[in-house]
Amino acid sequence: MTTHANSLDAALRERARRVVPGGMWGHLHADKLPANYPQFFSRAEGCRLWDVDGRAYLDFMCSWGPNLLGHHHPEVEAAAERQARLGDCMNGPAQTMVELAELMVDTVAHADWAQLQKNGTDATTTCVTIARAATTRRKVLVARGAYHGAVPWCSPSLLGITAEDRAHIMFYDYNNAESLREAAAQAGDDLACIIASAFRHDLGRDQELPSRAFAETARAICDARGAALILDEVRAGFRLHLAGSWEPFGVKPDLAAWSKALANGYPLAAVTGRDWLKEAAAQIFVTGSFWCGAVPMAAAIATLTVLRRGGVIEHLAAMGEKLRVGISDLARRHEVGLRQSGPAQMPMVLFDDDADFRKGELFCRTALAKGVYFHPRHNMFLCAAHGEAEIEEALRAADAGLQAVAEHVRATT
Numbered sequence: 001m002t003t004h005a006n007s008l009d010a011a012l013r014e015r016a017r018r019v020v021p022g023g024m025w026g027h028l029h030a031d032k033l034p035a036n037y038p039q040f041f042s043r044a045e046g047c048r049l050w051d052v053d054g055r056a057y058l059d060f061m062c063s064w065g066p067n068l069l070g071h072h073h074p075e076v077e078a079a080a081e082r083q084a085r086l087g088d089c090m091n092g093p094a095q096t097m098v099e100l101a102e103l104m105v106d107t108v109a110h111a112d113w114a115q116l117q118k119n120g121t122d123a124t125t126t127c128v129t130i131a132r133a134a135t136t137r138r139k140v141l142v143a144r145g146a147y148h149g150a151v152p153w154c155s156p157s158l159l160g161i162t163a164e165d166r167a168h169i170m171f172y173d174y175n176n177a178e179s180l181r182e183a184a185a186q187a188g189d190d191l192a193c194i195i196a197s198a199f200r201h202d203l204g205r206d207q208e209l210p211s212r213a214f215a216e217t218a219r220a221i222c223d224a225r226g227a228a229l230i231l232d233e234v235r236a237g238f239r240l241h242l243a244g245s246w247e248p249f250g251v252k253p254d255l256a257a258w259s260k261a262l263a264n265g266y267p268l269a270a271v272t273g274r275d276w277l278k279e280a281a282a283q284i285f286v287t288g289s290f291w292c293g294a295v296p297m298a299a300a301i302a303t304l305t306v307l308r309r310g311g312v313i314e315h316l317a318a319m320g321e322k323l324r325v326g327i328s329d330l331a332r333r334h335e336v337g338l339r340q341s342g343p344a345q346m347p348m349v350l351f352d353d354d355a356d357f358r359k360g361e362l363f364c365r366t367a368l369a370k371g372v373y374f375h376p377r378h379n380m381f382l383c384a385a386h387g388e389a390e391i392e393e394a395l396r397a398a399d400a401g402l403q404a405v406a407e408h409v410r411a412t413t
Ligand code: PMP
Pocket: 118, 119, 120, 121, 122, 124, 147, 148, 149, 150, 197, 232, 233, 234, 235, 236, 259, 260
């Protein structure tokens, strides 16, 4: 809850509680964030956000992923505005659909085709449907604790969901080739697909990059069994490797789900796939009233065009590394134990002996008071607008946050 009782944010929360169930849905509910975190925002620019009370933040959530090039990137905005003047939601798609699908096929290594949608959940769910349609099998292998969206087959909550909705979902442990083999053996002749995130980024635990052995085992099982390997790129896509997150291993999925960063904040998702799944993708019934929107597609073409010129992912990684090294140095100086895991461009900072995330929340609250928006238990994101000066600014706030944690530890031990 906010402590700014007279703020516009507090007034909006009160009004929202009356007309919006719970005041807000899901993990974006400010009650799930540390105290003082705002619920409502008024504007965004580059890597900065302003809340409705006019407080400014240097942001490390990047809209939970979509903000990749910085808010209001000039090329993306110009492309979106140009298309908006022509038309957005029409009776069918604009030319942008074909141009974007061609660009994705040219950019994403495994892709023989692309299908465009709206949300990440649309894309992951469509991948599963295509795999089942193509194989005429039912079992879907999912990593325990992974997030693939908010519909019955994969929602993290079981409320309102029936056992039948999950009847053919089976679990394995990420990065554990043996557990994958066991789950595949249990699925027997009914194995339709294996779905895996680009890397392990489960809420509230250390991130893990995939091991080569795990990625290769997933590929080998699918090849041997005629099943589809689905890579969930919704969160990591275009931040690790432009052609696909498992490209460094040379492991190509059969289907991949994309969204978040694809159109730099405009609502868009995509499924990419290999030829053997193209007919099934054409036959299943998928659609949405807004899936043809031409403006997000124009934004995505501009986003991919910028990315293909190169340098963005390298910049994110370099700035993420600078932040990571800086936080490590500060933590040592303050004698605070913490862990940073996963790719540097998607930072995760978790404190030792902090099962209830109290240290993490104190760190974040203190940094927020210094104008820097971190998250205590979800991975964070860098965007291209984070430069050296912004990382130094973030480290000054992290210094204050770590000092607060160090004082808290001293006071409680
Ligand atoms: N898969 C992953 C890995 C995600 O991170 C998310 C969103 N956090 C989704 C799927 C679902 O995407 P959306 O919220 O756009 O439906």
